[in-house]
Structure formats: structure tokens, C-alpha cells
Amino acid sequence: MSLLKTWKIGLLARPLEALLRVPDHAFGYPLLRPEGLTEPVQEDLVGLCPSGAFFREGRTFGLDLARCVGCGRCALAHPEAVGEVKRLEVAVTRREDLVQRVDLERGAFLDPGPPPPPRKELALPTLAFREVSAGDTGLADSEIALLGNPFHDMGRFGFSVVASPRHADALLVTGPVSRNMREALLRTYEAVPEPKGVVAVGNEAISGGLFAGSPEVEGGVDRVVPVDVYVPGDPPRPGAILFGLLLLAGRVRQRLVGGVLR
Amino acid sequence: MDAVKEALREGRPVALFPDGGQAVLVVEVGRALRVFRLGEGGSFPSLASDFPSLDWFERALWERGYTPVGHPGPKPLRRHDLPYAFREFPELHEVPVGPVHAGIIEPGHFRFSVLGERILHLEIRLGYQHRGLLNRLLGKGPEAALLLAERAGSEPVAHALAFALAWEEALGRKAPPRAQALRLAALELERAFGHLGHLAGLFTDIGYAYGATQVGRVRALLQGEVDRLTGHRYGRNFVRVGGVWREGRPDLAALAAYREELSRLLPRLLKHPQVLDRMRYVGVVRRVEAEAYGFVGPTARASGVARDLRQEDPAYPGFRPVVRQGGDVLSRAQVYAEEALQALDYALGFLAHLPEGPLAQDLPPGDGEAMARVEAGRGEVFWFVRLEGGKVALAEGVDPSFKNWRALELAVRGEGLPDFPLCNKSFDLSYAGTDL
Numbered sequence: 001m002s003l004l005k006t007w008k009i010g011l012l013a014r015p016l017e018a019l020l021r022v023p024d025h026a027f028g029y030p031l032l033r034p035e036g037l038t039e040p041v042q043e044d045l046v047g048l049c050p051s052g053a054f055f056r057e058g059r060t061f062g063l064d065l066a067r068c069v070g071c072g073r074c075a076l077a078h079p080e081a082v083g084e085v086k087r088l089e090v091a092v093t094r095r096e097d098l099v100q101r102v103d104l105e106r107g108a109f110l111d112p113g114p115p116p117p118p119r120k121e122l123a124l125p126t127l128a129f130r131e132v133s134a135g136d137t138g139l140a141d142s143e144i145a146l147l148g149n150p151f152h153d154m155g156r157f158g159f160s161v162v163a164s165p166r167h168a169d170a171l172l173v174t175g176p177v178s179r180n181m182r183e184a185l186l187r188t189y190e191a192v193p194e195p196k197g198v199v200a201v202g203n204e205a206i207s208g209g210l211f212a213g214s215p216e217v218e219g220g221v222d223r224v225v226p227v228d229v230y231v232p233g234d235p236p237r238p239g240a241i242l243f244g245l246l247l248l249a250g251r252v253r254q255r256l257v258g259g260v261l262r
Numbered sequence: 263m264d265a266v267k268e269a270l271r272e273g274r275p276v277a278l279f280p281d282g283g284q285a286v287l288v289v290e291v292g293r294a295l296r297v298f299r300l301g302e303g304g305s306f307p308s309l310a311s312d313f314p315s316l317d318w319f320e321r322a323l324w325e326r327g328y329t330p331v332g333h334p335g336p337k338p339l340r341r342h343d344l345p346y347a348f349r350e351f352p353e354l355h356e357v358p359v360g361p362v363h364a365g366i367i368e369p370g371h372f373r374f375s376v377l378g379e380r381i382l383h384l385e386i387r388l389g390y391q392h393r394g395l396l397n398r399l400l401g402k403g404p405e406a407a408l409l410l411a412e413r414a415g416s417e418p419v420a421h422a423l424a425f426a427l428a429w430e431e432a433l434g435r436k437a438p439p440r441a442q443a444l445r446l447a448a449l450e451l452e453r454a455f456g457h458l459g460h461l462a463g464l465f466t467d468i469g470y471a472y473g474a475t476q477v478g479r480v481r482a483l484l485q486g487e488v489d490r491l492t493g494h495r496y497g498r499n500f501v502r503v504g505g506v507w508r509e510g511r512p513d514l515a516a517l518a519a520y521r522e523e524l525s526r527l528l529p530r531l532l533k534h535p536q537v538l539d540r541m542r543y544v545g546v547v548r549r550v551e552a553e554a555y556g557f558v559g560p561t562a563r564a565s566g567v568a569r570d571l572r573q574e575d576p577a578y579p580g581f582r583p584v585v586r587q588g589g590d591v592l593s594r595a596q597v598y599a600e601e602a603l604q605a606l607d608y609a610l611g612f613l614a615h616l617p618e619g620p621l622a623q624d625l626p627p628g629d630g631e632a633m634a635r636v637e638a639g640r641g642e643v644f645w646f647v648r649l650e651g652g653k654v655a656l657a658e659g660v661d662p663s664f665k666n667w668r669a670l671e672l673a674v675r676g677e678g679l680p681d682f683p684l685c686n687k688s689f690d691l692s693y694a695g696t697d698l
Contacts (some may be wrong), residue, residue, distance in 0.1 A: 002472060009475055023486075025510050026493045050405035069409060071499040071507070131366045135393050137694045138368055138416035139496050142459075150475065151482050164366035174500040177695075179368055180342040180390045184361045210409055229481035237495065 012150040018150060019239035020088045024150035027234075028086040031260065032063050032100050034107045036081035045074055045081065051210060054076030056071065057230030059105055065259060066206040067096040069234045089255040090246030091231045093118060095222070098206065098232050112258045116229040119228060121195040122169065126158035129199075130192065135217055136175030136184050140202035140235035144172055152238045153250035159245050167191075170197035170228070170248060174235075176208040177218040189225045197248050202235045209234070263307065266298050272603045274556035275454065277644045278319035279658035280328055287645070288633065293574050295633070305329035315556030318664065340389040340697050345639035348385055351375045357679065361390045365683075368693035372682070379678045384671045390698035399657040404429060404503035404625070407654050411645065412498050415661040415695030419445070419452040419492075420638030422501035424645040425659070427694070429503045432649050439617035441481045442489060442506035446577055447528045448497050450513075450609035451488050456639035457560075457598040457605070458524075460690045462593055465531070467684045468540040473531040480520050480527070480611035487512040487520075491613075505622025514613055521606040528599040532592070545673035545685035548589055552669070559641020561689055565589035571637035578608065591688040601639075627652020638662060640692065661695025 022028035030053075042061050045054045054074070063082075074082045092098055094115050101110040133141045147154040148161065162168050166187045177185060179251040189198070200221040203209040208219035221227050231244035247254040255261050273291035280286070280667065285306040287298045300306040308330035310317040318339060320330040325338045330337040337691060350356075354375040361369035369390040375383040400409050411425035414417040423445050437445070458481035466474035485495055492500035493511040500506055531537065547557070552565040562569060563585050570583035584600045586593035631648035642660025648656040666689055673685045 005476065006472060009479065012479065023489065025490050038522050045690075069499060070494070072493070073504060130362075132362055133366075133368045133391075135391050135694070136368070137413045137418075139418070139498075141366055141368060143495075144418070145484065146485075149478055149482055161366060165362075175391070176393060178391055178393055179341075180392055181361065184369065184390070188362050210413065211393045211398065212397075214394040214398055216392050234498070235496075 008031055009150045013153040013156065014151055017241070019242060020202060021239070022086040022088060022237070024167040025161065027070055027072070027075070028084050028172045029065055029090060030063060030068060030072070030074055031083045031085050032061070032102055032109075033050060033083050034080050034102045034109065035194050037061055037102060037104065041078050041081045042045060045078060048077055049074060052256040058122055060101045060103055060110065062102070063100045063259065064207065065100070065232045066095075066203050066211075066230065067209065068203070068232070085261060087261060088237055089243050089252070089261065090144035090230050090233070090240055091247045092254055093229055093247065093257050095206070097196070097231060097254070097256050097259070098259060101106070107126065109258055109260055115254050115257060118204065118247065118250040119195070119197065120250065122197050122228070122248055124169065126160070127169045127245065127249055128160050128167055129172050129245075130165045130188065131172045131174070132185055132188050134173055134175040134205075135178035135219070136202065136204060143235045144174070144201060144236050147238050147241060148247040152242065154242060154245065157242070165191040166193065168192050168196070170199060171225075172199050172201050173221045173225075174201045174205050176211040176214075177221055177224050179216050182218055182224055185221075185224055198225055199229045199231060199244055199248055200227045201231050201244070203232055206230045265580070266309070266697065267302070267312065269296050269298070270316075272307065272452070274553070275313070275315050275631075277646065277658060277660045278316065278323060278641070279646065280323055280326055281656060285323055285328060305331050307639040308333040309333050310334065314554060314668070315665070316631050338389065340392040342389055345627060346387065348387070349383070351383065354382060359698045360489045370693050371416070372459045374679060374682070376679055379680070381674045381677055381679055381682070384674050386667055386671055388693060389697050391694040393694075393698070395698040396417050396657060396659070399654050402654050403652060407657070408503060411659065413694070414659045414698060415638075415643065415663065416589070417452055417456060417638045417643070418638065419497040420636050420643045421645070421659065421661075422498075423449060424634045424636040424643045425647070426501050426566050427636065428645045428647045429649070430625065431632035431634060433625050433628045433648055434630065435504065435623065435625050437505040438619045438621065438623060440619045442577070443612045443616050444509055444621070445489075445501055447609045447612040448492055448500055449638070450486070450605040450612065451491065452497055452608065454602045454605040455484050455488060457602040458484065460687065461528070461595060461602075462540070463687045463690065464586050464591070464684065465537075467687050468536060470531075470534065473534070473537070476527055477531070480524055483516070484520055487517055502622055504625045507622070508623055508654065512609060512613060517606060517610055517613075521603060522657045524606070525603055528603070529628065532595060532599060537595075538592070540684065541590065541595060542588075542673050543590050544596035544681055545591045545677060546589045547669050547673050547687055549587075551672050552589070553597060555668050556665055556673075557641075557669050558665050559638070560594055560601065561669050564593040564597045571635055571642055591684055594688045616628050631656075640690070641666060661692055661698075663691035663693075664696045665694060666691055673677070
């Protein structure tokens with residue numbers, strides 16, 4: 001009986017394509033609709049977002065995915081101005097690619113140009129990661145831990161989490177980097193042998209999230225160590241993190257450019 | 263002062279927070295809360311020598327600029343810019359561990375004083391996760407404040423619920439009945455999800471891969487139902503001040519099937535010789551210790567303290583807390599297992615009999631203050647809010663982990679060093695919730 005159950009565990013692994021979809025019942029990532037961004041709608045969106053993801057800069061209106069908590073209230077209130085992306089291929093190598101900017105004069109997205117090519121030295125068949133929680137509430141950590149479960153099974157892509165930074169190829173960092181973790185993060189980073197990568201997992205790790213501006217946090221991993229891949233989400237679903245790891249390993253193409261899937 | 267000591271002798275502290283130069287002490291006596299305002303002008307008499315349950319509370323106030331007069335030796339909890347001296351034992355070997363650990367876990371520093379393999383003393387130093395959450399709350403409206411409250415510990419539904427309840431009570435309002443039932447359903451699913459995580463972790467730590475995988479599988483499926491109900495894999499963005507944001511459709515038949523499977527699986531796993539061998543009589547917290555230190559939640563109940571906030575909640579008629587007497591890792595695992603099943607029963611009950619009506623009511627901005635408590639998976643979550651014009655003027659939250667860390671220090675005394683991860687996992691405390 002137990003043996004049969006153990007065998008059947010192997011059948012649980014979901015195909016990558018299924019892991020990269022946001023389920024129907026959940027809100028995915030918001031996507032601005034330039035045609036619906038009238039003046040009053042812009043004002044309403046800025047006021048309505050509880051985490052301050054929308055912003056206005058002169059003649060551009062923007063949405064920072066790394067500040068979105070994914071509540072979906074913007075899309076409910078203004079479906080004409082905010083749509084939804086149901087995909088989890090949102091990891092990027094360049095921070096600007098998480099920001100949607102609409103040129104209000106032209107009514108079109110600004111294109112920041114092609115993203116830089118991925119680093120070749122991390123295009124390895126296996127990658128070992130060390131996780132560092134630096135001010136995270138524990139949920140992004142939990143999602144990373146769940147990447148190893150039979151449903152997500154990151155091991156089949158050659159990814160593993162190791163106990164020591166000395167054995168790691170890259171760091172997975174969560175949280176806004178609390179001041180009290182700054183030194184520990186730096187020392188862990190220094191202990192990883194070259195070539196090494198860093199993946200910032202979750203909004204707080206990218207921008208500080210809700211804690212941006214707090215004197216007790218640094219406000220993002222890239223203020224302390226260089227970051228190769230940013231995975232937005234609050235926390236990102238395991239599929240999104242998995243895509244980020246595949247991007248770090250150079251096995252997938254970055255799809256989010258200027259905040260828009262291309 | 264005698265009244266305060268009397269209350270503390272009979273009950274246990276729930277919260278201690280600063281308010282305009284005074285220390286506000288909230289004590290649970292029997293099942294009621296009593297509030298005392300101590301001292302003035304930023305100093306108050308320390309009671310930590312008599313009541314160790316107040317030690318961390320007073321230290322937290324001390325580092326916020328208050329003076330607990332007569333404290334035996336205040337050390338910072340969250341501020342790392344202040345000097346911190348570990349207790350030293352020159353005859354013993356010291357083993358420092360952390361803040362970065364070997365597993366996927368939040369940061370904290372553990373200083374073991376060992377004789378050979380045996381732990382004689384453990385001192386826990388936290389604060390690595392300190393993000394200044396309480397200060398961030400000041401001046402926030404209900405929606406932005408609730409987002410922060412959800413991040414005050416790794417149980418977002420419980421924190422959001424306690425925070426929303428305090429806010430609603432401050433304005434003299436209540437959420438509609440349907441929202442109340444949905445909130446409790448989410449709370450119970452969160453409890454079951456969390457408890458299964460503790461169990462899977464315990465099985466992993468003793469090398470019982472079959473148990474860990476099977477429990478982890480059901481847990482992952484259960485998380486899918488949390489996702490269906492709340493739209494978030496951990497139940498964020500669900501509870502709002504005045505009700506709930508949305509109502510998802512979890513699969514009740516699937517939930518019942520998971521409950522059925524767990525009811526067969528868990529008792530069998532917990533009787534496995536390997537489990538008994540590694541978990542029984544290990545990491546004991548005695549009942550007197552649990553009472554003296556004011557431990558809460560499964561930690562207290564596994565040591566024979568029959569206290570659960572759901573006992574007096576009218577939404578749980580005839581509630582009986584799950585209690586074990588052993589105080590060891592096995593007792594805690596048994597409490598987790600039984601409470602997970604109990605939580606699924608309640609969740610199914612709430613979801614099957616949802617009252618009709620709206621999901622929320624909008625609350626007008628107003629003034630007021632109130633405190634609220636919710637029995638989360640790890641124990642009682644406390645929130646106090648004071649509102650001025652619909653914005654937070656003062657807020658204080660206490661995660662159950664804040665009250666329970668000392669239990670780990672006590673549990674590992676006399677145990678072998680390799681048993682530490684097992685003992686730690688058996689409490690599975692939140693670091694961020696303690697550091698705020």
C-alpha cells in the first residue's frame with residue numbers, strides 16, 4: 001500500500017506549461033489598457049491602489065508590477081483601463097522591465113528596448129541555490145520550499161537548494177533586506193564561489209514593497225548585492241519562481257519587456 | 263501594583279505596549295481581559311523578575327525608549343545598533359548558529375552552550391527580520407493598514423482578521439454574517455495548512471520521507487482550496503475592514519476527501535516506531551513552565567494547558583480544545599494532527615452553511631480604539647488599534663510566536679545538539695512576526 005502510494009507520487013509532477021498559468025479563480029498580473037486611461041480614471045487608480053503601484057510622471061502613466069500586491073481591485077473598478085495577464089512568465093533580468101509606462105500623448109506603451117542577453121556562465125545543466133530570507137514574512141520562503149514538492153519538482157530541471165553558500169551557484173533572496181540582515185546577506189554573497197548569480201524573489205526583494213522607505217530596511221536586494229533576475233509577486237507563485245530560475249540558467253527567453261508580455 | 267501582580271499570578275500577559283509615556287499591560291484572567299496602565303513619563307515598574315512572561319515584552323519597550331525600573335538586565339530584541347551581551351559560561355563550549363541557516367527558513371541567531379553533545383543552555387537572539395512595521399502603520403487608512411497587518415506574521419488570515427476585528431470594534435460595527443463565516447472558514451483552512459506544514463517538516467527532520475511526502479501532498483492540495491476560496495495561495499487580500507473582499511468557491515467534496523484521507527493517514531504515521539523513537543520524551547516543556555512563561559496555542563496545549571480562544575467564541579458552539587499532557591515533540595505533533603482535522607471539520611461546516619447577505623459593509627471614517635484577539639494556528643494573535651479620523655493613530659500587534667520563543671530555549675535544555683532542528687520545528691515559530 002505504502003509502496004504503491006510512493007510510486008504514485010511520481011505521477012503528480014505538473015508539466016511546466018501548467019505551472020506557468022495563473023489559475024482561473026485567482027487574479028494574475030494587471031496590464032494597463034492605454035485607450036482607457038482618461039484623466040479621471042488615472043486619478044482614481046492612483047487613489048484606489050492600496051500598495052501604490054500606479055504613478056504619474058509628467059505625460060506618462062505607469063504601473064510598477066513590483067509594487068502590486070495582486071488584489072485585482074483596479075481591474076474590477078476600471079476594466080476599461082486595467083486588464084489582466086494570466087501568465088507567470090514575468091521574471092526579468094532588468095528592473096525597468098517590470099514597469100509599464102504609457103505615453104499619454106500617443107496612447108501607447110513606451111518600449112525600453114530589448115533586454116540585455118542572459119549571462120552565459122550560469123547556463124549550466126544544474127544549478128544549486130542557497131536561500132537567504134532577509135526580512136521576508138515567510139511566504140516567499142515557503143513558496144521556494146514548495147518548489148521542491150512533487151507537484152512543482154524543480155529537481156527535474158536540475159535545480160536544488162543546498163545548505164551552504166559554498167556549494168551554491170546562486171542566491172535566492174527574499175524580503176526587503178532588513179538593516180539587520182544586510183551584513184549577513186553580504187557575507188553569504190561573498191561566500192558563494194564565482195561565477196555566481198542572485199535572484200530577487202518577490203516584490204519586497206525587488207522594491208522593498210510595502211516597506212520601501214522604512215528606515216529599518218534597505219529597500220531591495222539590488223541595493224546590497226547585484227541582482228541577475230527579478231521575480232515579481234506577493235509572493236510569486238512557484239511557477240513564476242521556476243520561470244525565473246530557468247531565465248537565470250538561460251533556458252528561456254525573457255518575455256516581459258517594459259512590463260508587457262512580448 | 264498588587265492588583266497587577268494578582269492578575270498576573272492568576273492569568274498571563276497578552277500584550278504590553280507604550281502609549282503616551284505609560285506602559286499599557288493587557289492581562290488575561292480567566293477568560294476576560296484586564297487592562298492596566300503602568301508608570302508615567304516613559305518609566306514604569308518592571309515585573310519581569312517575578313513574571314518571566316513579561317521579560318521580552320519589557321525589553322521591547324526598553325529598546326523603544328521606555329525604562330522598566332528594576333529589570334534584571336534589559337537587552338535589545340529588535341534593535342541591532344544597541345550592544346548585546348550573550349550570557350557566557352567559561353567552562354562550556356559555545357556553538358553559534360545563524361542568522362543564515364542550512365534550510366529554507368527565516369533568520370535568527372542561536373547560541374548554544376554545550377557540554378559534549380548536550381545542550382545546557384540556549385540563548386536566542388532575533389531582530390534580523392525587523393522592518394519597522396508598527397511605525398509604518400501610523401497614519402494609514404484601512405486598506406493600506408490591513409496590507410501591513412497581513413505581513414505581521416506568517417499567518418496572514420489570522421493577522422488580517424484580528425486587525426479588522428479591532429478596527430470594526432473601534433467604530434462599533436460588525437462585519438455581515440456571511441463575511442464572518444467566510445473569514446472563519448479561511449482561518450480554519452489556514453490553521454490546517456499550517457499544522458500540516460509543521461507535521462511534514464517534523465517528518466522531514468527525522469528522515470521519515472514517506473510521512474513527509476504524503477502529508478506534504480495533501481497539504482499542497484489543501485493550499486489549492488485556500489487559493490480557490492481567497493484568490494491567494496496564503497489567503498492575503500481576502501479579509502477587509504468591514505467584511506471580506508471576495509468569495510471564492512472551494513471544492514467542498516475535495517476538502518472532505520482530504521479530511522478523510524488525513525484521518526486515516528495521520529494516526530498511522532504518528533504511531534510509526536521511527537516517529538515514536540525520535541519524538542517521544544524529546545524537547546519537553548512542562549506545564550508549570552508553560553504557565554509561568556505564558557505560552558499560547560498548540561505549544562501550551564501540548565503541555566496540558568487547556569486554553570484556546572475559540573472556547574468562548576459563539577461561532578464554535580461546544581468547542582473542546584485539543585490537549586496533550588506530555589509536553590514533548592510527539593505531544594505537539596499529536597496536537598497539530600488532531601487540530602488539523604478539527605479545523606477542516608469547522609471549515610467544512612462554515613462553508614456548507616453560509617448565511618445569506620452581503621460580503622462587506624463600508625465603514626465611515628471615525629475615531630475610537632479597541633483590541634481584538636484571534637486564535638491562529640500558532641496561538642493567539644493580538645491587535646490593538648486607535649483610530650483618529652479613520653487613520654491609524656496607534657497600533658500594536660503581538661504574534662503568538664513572540665510569547666513562545668522561550669519555550670524553545672527551555673525545550674532543548676539537556677537534549678543533544680542534533681535534536682535542536684527537531685525541537686525548533688515542533689514549535690515552528692514565526693521570526694518576522696516576532697521582529698515586526
